[in-house]
Amino acid sequence: MQIPSGSGLLAGVDIGGTKLAVGVSDLEGHLLDVEREPTDRSQGPDPVMAALRRLLQSALDKASAKAPGQRLRAIGVAVGGPLDPQRTVVLRAPNLPGWDNYPVRGFFERAFRVPTNMDNDASAAGLGEARYGAGRGYSHVCYFTVSTGIGGGIIVDGSIYRGASAGAAEFGHQVILPDGPRCLCGRQGCLEALASGTSIARRVREAIAAGAGANAVLRLAGGDPTRITAEMVAHAAQAGDPFSLRIWEETGFYLGLGVANVINILNPNRVVIGGGVSNAGDLIFCPVRRTVQERAMPELAAVADVVPAELGDRVGVVGAICLAQDLLTGREGC
Numbered sequence: 001m002q003i004p005s006g007s008g009l010l011a012g013v014d015i016g017g018t019k020l021a022v023g024v025s026d027l028e029g030h031l032l033d034v035e036r037e038p039t040d041r042s043q044g045p046d047p048v049m050a051a052l053r054r055l056l057q058s059a060l061d062k063a064s065a066k067a068p069g070q071r072l073r074a075i076g077v078a079v080g081g082p083l084d085p086q087r088t089v090v091l092r093a094p095n096l097p098g099w100d101n102y103p104v105r106g107f108f109e110r111a112f113r114v115p116t117n118m119d120n121d122a123s124a125a126g127l128g129e130a131r132y133g134a135g136r137g138y139s140h141v142c143y144f145t146v147s148t149g150i151g152g153g154i155i156v157d158g159s160i161y162r163g164a165s166a167g168a169a170e171f172g173h174q175v176i177l178p179d180g181p182r183c184l185c186g187r188q189g190c191l192e193a194l195a196s197g198t199s200i201a202r203r204v205r206e207a208i209a210a211g212a213g214a215n216a217v218l219r220l221a222g223g224d225p226t227r228i229t230a231e232m233v234a235h236a237a238q239a240g241d242p243f244s245l246r247i248w249e250e251t252g253f254y255l256g257l258g259v260a261n262v263i264n265i266l267n268p269n270r271v272v273i274g275g276g277v278s279n280a281g282d283l284i285f286c287p288v289r290r291t292v293q294e295r296a297m298p299e300l301a302a303v304a305d306v307v308p309a310e311l312g313d314r315v316g317v318v319g320a321i322c323l324a325q326d327l328l329t330g331r332e333g334c
Contacts, residue, residue: 004328008073009063011056012324013108014121014316015079017041017095017148020048022055023317024063026070029132029325032063034317044098053111075108075116076323078124078316080151085166087118094184095148117323121145121316123160123169125309126153128319129272133310138270142262143309144171146255146284147275149184150192154266159331172196176257194254197230197277204228204247216241234280248283255284256291263296263304274309281308 004010004027014021016039023034035055039048060072081093088106093099108116119127126135126143135141135155143153150172154161162168172192173185180189181199193199205225208214216236221227237244259271277284289306296304311318326332 004073004325006073007070009060009067009070010321010324010328011060011072011075011112012317012320012322013052013056013075013077014124014320015039015048015052015077015096015104016121016316017080020052020055021313021317022052022059023314023321024056024059024072025321026067027073027325027328029318029321031314031317031321032066033059034314035059039096041096041098045096045102048096049104049107056112072112072114074114074324074327075112076124076320076325076327077104077108077116077118078121078320078323079104079118080121082167083118083120085164087166115327117327119160119162119323120151120153120166120169121319122151123153123162124319124323125151125274125311125315126155126169126272126319127160127322128311128315129274129309130155131158131322132318133315134272134307135270138268140266140268140270142169142171142266142268142271144255144259144262144271144273145275146196146273146277148196148198150196150258150275152262159326171258171262174258174261176254191254191258195251195258195277197275200230200233200247200251200277201228203250204233204244207243207247212243214243217244230277230280234283237280237283245283248280249287251277252284252287253291256288257295259288259306260292260296260301263292263300267300267304269303269305271304271306272309273306274311274315278308 012023021036082091105118129135130141141155145151152169152171154169173190177189181193183190183193220232
């Protein structure tokens with residue numbers, strides 16, 4: 001990997017619908033400090049941006065104590081939702097009401113007077129995994145983040161592939177079942193509506209309403225179906241509950257179809273799966289890998305390992321720092 005020359009500090013900002021995270025590193029990406037706090041979305045973007053400015057200044061102060069004399073050289077920002085082609089404005093932020101067309105990049109450039117790079121959070125996370133995580137050493141990496149929703153990133157020779165309008169890798173919105181459940185995007189049968197953490201909980205609630213035997217999961221939810229989460233379904237499955245095991249098998253099948261489609265189209269040599277749903281381990285990875293072997297072209301499946309992400313809850317910050325690195329090395333992607 002090309003490392004920026006000279007000395008200095010880099011900052012990574014991860015703007016999420018539930019949490020804010022900011023990190024500061026040296027030019028090689030070694031983290032010196034990370035600051036986090038919950039996202040207060042109730043008042044719109046301005047208070048959130050003020051909180052991010054405060055968190056970043058705090059992180060810079062602490063990092064400077066560990067690396068005296070080093071100045072901030074660039075900032076990377078990871079944020080959910082489609083961006084404009086120049087990656088300066090969030091066009092639509094589903095998890096951040098009131099952020100549509102908000103000039104995020106300009107805010108940081110004015111506040112800290114350094115160049116700032118911004119990208120979709122899933123693409124940034126994919127870049128982080130490709131450079132410092134489970135995709136290290138691989139030339140063609142596809143990243144799936146499977147949590148509340150499903151996003152993706154395409155990394156080719158260490159750079160993000162963005163497409164014609166910076167909207168590539170919406171893996172969660174490939175249609176798996178044309179007449180399937182409605183997705184938040186408004187269409188039916190998207191992968192996100194079938195294999196995200198939200199969809200797992202929804203399918204269990206629907207099964208309970210239809211009279212299915214989901215007693216083990218219901219007990220974990222204290223008898224209240226509205227409290228059911230994918231994590232509870234995983235706990236019940238790990239304890240041997242047949243109903244929950246079937247849910248995970250079905251989820252892995254759908255996700256495996258999505259991964260197989262991506263392998264057939266993009267021919268990666270590593271597929272990395274992160275996000276909260278990936279924490280289910282073999283419950284999700286075994287059916288995903290089996291489905292990939294059954295559904296992807298054999299020659300392409302043979303070179304595409306499907307592996308868990310490695311960076312955990314640091315992935316957003318690390319990915320954003322990679323975006324800052326790219327400003328200094330000129331690796332803008334395509």
